[in-house]
Amino acid sequence: MIYLDNSATSLPYDEVLDTYQKTAIRHFGNPSSLHDYGSVAEQLLRKARQSIANILDINTGELTFTSGGTEGNNLAIKGAAYARRGRGNHIITSAVEHPSVLETCRYLETHGFEVTYLPVDREGRVSLENVKEAIRESTILVSIMHVNHETGAIQPVEKIGEWLKSQEKIRFHVDHVQGATKVPLELKNSGIDLCTFSAHKIHGLKGTGLVYIRNGVRVEPLFHGGGQEQNVRSGTENLPGIVAFAKALRLSFERYQDAKDSLEKNKELLIQACRDREGMVVNTPDEISAPHIVNVSVLGARPEIVIQALTKKNIHVSSKSACASRLQTASEVLAAQFGHEERAETGLRFSFSHETKEADIRQLLSALDEIVPEIRRVNEVNV
Ligand SMILES: Cc1ncc(COP(=O)(O)O)c(C=O)c1O
Known part of the structure; x- marks a missing residue:
């Protein structure tokens, strides 16, 4: 074959499946429970979070676990848009984003937001100039992917992030689902405020993902409930999936390198x-x-x-x-x-x-x- x-989607590594199974059986406790099973699960969750934060060179508090790329893009875009609604209603994205970004933006258009869909050149790229020209007084969010899911074109997100550092009012989201572990992207000091990852594209398991939310950046939650993930994403954490994600991320970085x-x-x-x-x-x-x-x-x-x-x-x-x-x-x-x-x-x-x-x-x-x-x-x- x-x-x-x-x-x-990619074939999960044997090590990932093994980690998932062992964690699911041995550490089935709910990380929020107060008994021993809970505290062991909570420690393991903390360890996985630390390990991912180390790999991505970010703080543990900047990580929010999700069910994958689609949820991550929804959370980052709707979450940032609603959190900044008082300051404006304009969003900039590109015409070549994944449907989980495009459809989210189209949805927001039906809820009072205005969206500019930037064109791309014949290589499939947006330009920083186009981003600058599209900025309005009311712009609150720019969402541009790193690696295109159909063509592999790399967008100039580093350049855009660098310039957006001077635009304090505007949040910058990057969909890094296709680029993760294959095309390097620094998050720290990059001007990127929000960044989406999905585990099943890097030999992890479906149903797991994460969003990097830079310290100090506020997003409105999509899910309300028990207040897990620092109140940003309620719901019992998928501990075996998260621990397996940490493994997939480490192995993928090594193997793709x-x-x-x-x-x-x-x-x-x-x-x-x-x-x-x-x-x-x-x-x-x-x-x-x-x-x-x-x-x-x-x-x-x-x-x-x-x-x-x-x-x-x-x-x-x-x-x-x-x-x-x-x-x-x-x-x-x-x-x-x-x-x-x-x-x-x-x-x-x-x-x-x-x-x-x-x-x-x-x-x-x-x-x-x-x-x-x-x-x-x-x-x-x-x-
Ligand atoms: C660029 C990009 N963003 C987001 C997604 C959605 O990720 P998920 O399948 O984890 O929901 C995909 C999936 O193909 C993708 O390629």
């Missing part, structure tokens, strides 16, 4: 090979893009048909983000980048893990050489 859909060269080589190999093939266009920018994502449009071939044909050969890829991939519409990301041309409707996303091998890429290319001409021929007959 060749799995090239790691941006949708070790695999840096092979990831880059495989990416280059796939990009060059696609460029050499007629009717294939590469949507991932050559420069300033993540090492694990390659997006290619196969003109004249519907992506869902290519995906099915590859699946029959036991090669697993996707077109857009997993949650949008059942919709047979153009990719919003590619449409923002290139306009509503065929290119935006025929994109395929290949996303690697640190274990992806050159042989996997070569097998993918031979499979594409076999199936694409046939799909195009059938397509032409049916037109």
Whole structure:
């Protein structure tokens, strides 16, 4: 089996599963309980929080555990928007964000907020100039992702953060779900106020994630209840998931660092090979893009048909983000980048893990050489 859909979700490490199971059995207590089971669980939670804070070089009080990236983006954006409502109602984001950001912003538009969706250039990037131009007196929040989930394009969030440091009124949120452990991002002194992570994209478990909330930054909670997570996210903590997340984060940082060269080589190999093939266009920018994502449009071939044909050969890829991939519409990301041309409707996303091998890429290319001409021929007959 060749799995090239790691941006949708990744295989949990054995060590992560082992940690989850041991914690779930041995330390099943509720961290809020006063008896021994509770206090042991609470100590373990504290240890996991400390370990994640050390890895990310932040304070333990700056971490809020969530159920994943979608909740994290909702919490950061709605939470910051509602907390700053008295100061303004304008939000800036980009047209290429994940649906968990775009739909959250669209929802807020129905609740009195105004949103600017910044355009991107043909490499899929927003510019600091565009951010500056979009700022209004009423701007309270900027939300820009780090690594794009479809193309791997890296946004200039460091530059934007640096400039936003001078804009005291404005909070800056970064969706780091695709970049975490693959593309470095400093949080401390970065101008970033809020940052979202998800465990299942880094070989942790589904249902766990976290939001970095910089000291002093206030967000309105989405969930009300027992006041866990410093009153920001009520609900009994998913202790085994959190402990497993700490393990996944540490191992992923190590393993993706070790695999840096092979990831880059495989990416280059796939990009060059696609460029050499007629009717294939590469949507991932050559420069300033993540090492694990390659997006290619196969003109004249519907992506869902290519995906099915590859699946029959036991090669697993996707077109857009997993949650949008059942919709047979153009990719919003590619449409923002290139306009509503065929290119935006025929994109395929290949996303690697640190274990992806050159042989996997070569097998993918031979499979594409076999199936694409046939799909195009059938397509032409049916037109
Ligand atoms: C960039 C980005 N943000 C947020 C999410 C949502 O994360 P989760 O699946 O953990 O809800 C995803 C998932 O694909 C993503 O790619």
